[in-house]
Amino acid sequence: xxxLDHLRNRDAVLRMSESEAEERASVVDPDDERMIxxxxxxxxxxxxxxxxxxxxxxxxxxxxxxxxGYLHTGMEKTAEDLTYLQGPTNVTRMDYAAPLFTELTFSxxxxxxxxxxxxxxxxxxxxxxxxxxxxSSHLLFLATNAMDLGAVGMMIYGWREREEVLRFFEKVxxxxxxxNYIRPGGVAADLPDGWREDIQKILEVLPERLEQFDVLMTGxxxxxxxxxxxxxxxxxxALALGATGPILRSTGFAWDLRRAMPYLAYxxxxxxxxxxxxxxxxxRYAIRxxxxxxxxxxxxxxxxxxxDGPYRTEDRxxxxxxxARIDESMEALIHHFKIFTEGFxxxxxxxxxxxxxxxxxxxxxxISDGGPKPQRMHIRAPSxxxxxxxxxxxxxxxxxxxxxxxxxxxxxxxEVDR
Amino acid sequence: MSDLSPAVEEETESEQPEIPEASVxxxxxxxxxxxxxxxxxxxxxxxxxxxxxTLKDEGYGVCIDLCGADYLGNETxxxxxxxxxxxxxxxxxxxxxxxxxxIRIRLQVSEADPVVATITDIHPGAEAMEREANDxxxxxxxxxxxxxxxxxxDDWQGHPLRKDFSLGRIPVQFxxxxxx
Numbered sequence: 028x029x030x031l032d033h034l035r036n037r038d039a040v041l042r043m044s045e046s047e048a049e050e051r052a053s054v055v056d057p058d059d060e061r062m063i064x065x066x067x068x069x070x071x072x073x074x075x076x077x078x079x080x081x082x083x084x085x086x087x088x089x090x091x092x093x094x095x096g097y098l099h100t101g102m103e104k105t106a107e108d109l110t111y112l113q114g115p116t117n118v119t120r121m122d123y124a125a126p127l128f129t130e131l132t133f134s135x136x137x138x139x140x141x142x143x144x145x146x147x148x149x150x151x152x153x154x155x156x157x158x159x160x161x162x163s164s165h166l167l168f169l170a171t172n173a174m175d176l177g178a179v180g181m182m183i184y185g186w187r188e189r190e191e192v193l194r195f196f197e198k199v200x201x202x203x204x205x206x207n208y209i210r211p212g213g214v215a216a217d218l219p220d221g222w223r224e225d226i227q228k229i230l231e232v233l234p235e236r237l238e239q240f241d242v243l244m245t246g247x248x249x250x251x252x253x254x255x256x257x258x259x260x261x262x263x264x265a266l267a268l269g270a271t272g273p274i275l276r277s278t279g280f281a282w283d284l285r286r287a288m289p290y291l292a293y294x295x296x297x298x299x300x301x302x303x304x305x306x307x308x309x310x311r312y313a314i315r316x317x318x319x320x321x322x323x324x325x326x327x328x329x330x331x332x333x334x335d336g337p338y339r340t341e342d343r344x345x346x347x348x349x350x351a352r353i354d355e356s357m358e359a360l361i362h363h364f365k366i367f368t369e370g371f372x373x374x375x376x377x378x379x380x381x382x383x384x385x386x387x388x389x390x391x392x393x394i395s396d397g398g399p400k401p402q403r404m405h406i407r408a409p410s411x412x413x414x415x416x417x418x419x420x421x422x423x424x425x426x427x428x429x430x431x432x433x434x435x436x437x438x439x440x441x442e443v444d445r
Numbered sequence: 446m447s448d449l450s451p452a453v454e455e456e457t458e459s460e461q462p463e464i465p466e467a468s469v470x471x472x473x474x475x476x477x478x479x480x481x482x483x484x485x486x487x488x489x490x491x492x493x494x495x496x497x498x499t500l501k502d503e504g505y506g507v508c509i510d511l512c513g514a515d516y517l518g519n520e521t522x523x524x525x526x527x528x529x530x531x532x533x534x535x536x537x538x539x540x541x542x543x544x545x546x547x548i549r550i551r552l553q554v555s556e557a558d559p560v561v562a563t564i565t566d567i568h569p570g571a572e573a574m575e576r577e578a579n580d581x582x583x584x585x586x587x588x589x590x591x592x593x594x595x596x597x598x599d600d601w602q603g604h605p606l607r608k609d610f611s612l613g614r615i616p617v618q619f620x621x622x623x624x625x
Contacts, residue, residue, distance in 0.1 A: 031566070031569065034569050035569075040590075040591075042590060044599065045593075095595060096594070101605055270570070282542050287542070288547075375522070377551075378480060378483065379510070379549060388509060390509065390538070396521050402519055403514045405536075407512075412570060414573070
């Protein structure tokens with residue numbers, strides 16, 4: 028109970044309505060010199076439209092509250108109006124930096140209700156693409172995290188490296204983002220010719236570049252000064268607040284769903300879980316940098332172990348017929364038409380599936396009423412929950428460090444607000 | 446995931462046969478079912494808060510997800526016979542990070558009395574999720590430290606994820622501009 032008491036007694040969370048915060052904004056209380064300021068929702072370091080209401084005393088942040096919802100577009104409601112085949116087009120827009128993971132968790136949920144078996148090759152393609160996506164997402168983090176702290180050169184490098192991965196995604200899925208590639212039943216298309224060489228090129232370039240990042244940032248006194256000991260959180264606090272992903276691992280607690288509750292074929296590949304020690308901003312940075320290296324290891328193994336076979340289930344209830352069959356068979360044409368207009372029916376029931384996204388546990392809770400559209404689709408977004416740690420990390424720190432802390436949580440607002 | 450047997454007799458809510466309660470498997474005073482291999486507990490409203498506490502003491506130390514659901518118009522739901530289905534459900538997914546296991550709680554919440562005890566005193570991380578359930582379904586959490594809207598504007602009317610909140614006629618609501 029001590030952690031609970033500690034969290035409560037620390038008084039880090041500002042509980043104030045939006046209107047009251049607006050009224051009291053930028054007015055200094057003459058008694059205790061406290062002042063409320065609103066950072067965002069339009070601020071370059073808030074990664075989109077995050078607004079943080081902070082109570083300051085001089086330069087020190089006392090209490091704060093993340094105000095979210097500016098990007099809320101009712102995607103969970105939209106999901107109830109889309110068939111299961113259209114579903115991934117919707118969920119892929121939630122975490123736009125790691126879209127394949129949301130597609131994956133949604134597809135796993137649908138497949139669990141359908142009880143269809145996924146071909147081995149589809150499983151490995153999913154794993155390959157997800158690990159590449161983890162790399163691109165973490166590269167984006169390195170870019171924005173460094174930019175927030177004033178290392179503008181790193182921003183360009185991070186985007187440059189990420190672009191290499193996105194170029195491969197474009198070749199495979201047709202799109203750089205919002206792929207709609209992982210679908211219930213498998214993946215949308217097989218890997219294109221020469222995919223091995225394309226990935227090899229990325230894998231050859233990246234290690235050297237990561238070394239350069241180490242020189243540019245990890246060892247730099249200025250970088251360390253800005254990140255070490257800033258925004259500290261303990262394992263108990265992180266668990267109590269529901270935080271997962273790099274935030275939880277930065278505290279030294281090796282929790283990774285890929286290891287703890289393996290899905291896809293993660294139990295067949297070798298990789299290490301990267302953990303921190305102090306739970307500070309530097310640890311969270313270092314974890315993500317090194318997770319890129321671990322993902323590269325997994326990608327290499329995926330290239331080696333990629334099995335042959337179909338890339339989507341042969342179950343005709345879920346999968347449209349092959350293109351060639353449509354030209355020769357009337358039934359196949361009708362079947363194709365039916366699947367894309369009416370959709371396939373999913374047996375009634377409810378299920379919760381989860382995957383380890385670059386930001387933490389990404390879950391999908393799906394209720395089916397036996398029809399072709401979900402009755403309820405809920406995405407457990409890691410950023411949404413992780414943002415709750417923000418007031419506790421910022422409490423007692425300097426205003427300038429608040430930027431570093433927000434950045435180290437790596438929130439994706441599309442996923443927070445859904 | 447769990448060694449609890451999924452062998453539970455289930456009935457759709459439209460039928461109400463007279464079967465003794467003893468045939469339903471129980472855990473901590475709540476009926477247990479299994480959905481796609483996942484263990485699901487069905488507590489009563491009074492027993493919900495204590496159940497979460499008991500499970501926490503048992504190792505389920507992380508409230509990983511909490512959301513509402515609206516079963517209006519869905520007649521296909523299967524529940525243990527001791528539980529009568531209500532319109533709303535509160536679904537809580539708990540995680541044991543030391544034993545790598547999960548458990549789910551499905552609590553029936555009636556439309557007439559959508560008030561539930563908060564679990565933020567046990568799992569502080571449930572705070573944002575309970576606020577979201579309040580926004581989306583109008584479920585109220587007694588004892589919640591900050592029951593303000595989280596995703597919706599402060600002055601929003603209605604609860605968008607309820608089934609009777611139609612997509613076809615979304616009123617565009619703007620905040621009042623005070624004479625500027």
